[in-house]
Amino acid sequence: MNRNLIKFFLKIIFCILSCFILISCSKSQEELQIDVIDVGQGDSILIKTPDNKSLLVDSGEEDFARNVIRDLKINKIKKLDYLLLTHSDSDHSGGASKLLDEIKAKTILLSKEEKLSPITENILKKSMDFNINIEYLKSDDNINIGNYVNVYILSPSKISSDPNKDSIVFLMSYDKYSFVFTGDADCEIEKDILNKYSLTHCNFLKVGHHGSKTSSSEEFISLLSPDIAVISCGYKNRYGHPNEETIAKLQECNSKIYRTDEYSNISFYFNKEGIFISK
Helix, strand or coil: CCHHHHHHHHHHHHHHHHHHHHHHHHCCCCCEEEEECCCCCCCCEEEECCCCCEEEECCCCHHHHHHHHHHHHHCCCCEEEEEECCCCCHHHHCCHHHHHHHCEEEEEEECCCCCCCHHHHHHHHHHHHCCCEEEECCCCCEEEECCCEEEEEEECCCCCCCCCCCCCEEEEEECCEEEEECCCCCHHHHHHHHHHCCCCCCCEEECHHHHCCCCCCHHHHHHHCCCEEEECCCCCCCCCCCCHHHHHHHHHCCCEEEEHHHHCCEEEEEECCEEEEEC
16 A cells, blocks of 8 residues: 555544544533522522433423523433422422423422422323323432432421421432532421431532521521522512521621522532532
């Protein structure tokens, strides 16, 4: 074979190998992604694991379902592995039905209710229509989200007549990081959790009830001392969320506070090198 031709083929092979190495190096390392989606005065958070498993925590109001669907599509999620609805209030679960019309879920995770709300009844109907598995969660339940993420349920331990008290509260772990998600659980539920479990510092806290004064007791915040505190609330909402006292408690712990009414959508990335934030 002609020497020049051999050199030509070697150059091509070298270029291909170089491109392959560059592409491999440019791929992001194993990391956990958390998207806090702006749904106004409500909650919706997407968790995407390193092995591409997906957990959506709450869906916001029906009027904001499009915001949630958009985020899922941007993340190329065609079917959720889990949809966890912390409780039946419309600002947390109202958009679930419209969401499921467009993006299905393998499993829906719920807390039990003393009396089924119309929202929950509609979700249960959708689950039958689309053959979606339903699981009811209570304290001490444990779920593995793929191979990297573990979810441990802290509450509810009993059913009440108050949807906020029935909120699913959970501790999530990934690598060296810990995360606490609180729904709308109030100070009474926080106290029950502290009495039952030995919680310590966490890296990420979804602040309870949109930063309301009825949640985020001084003892709870002080014990967790979160590095990152996320508050999902509507711009100039009529409830005055977040409460100034709640903000002050978080500031005393040197928590970095991120609010959807100030930043809109916020993405957090957790990997071995640290925490990265995109606003």
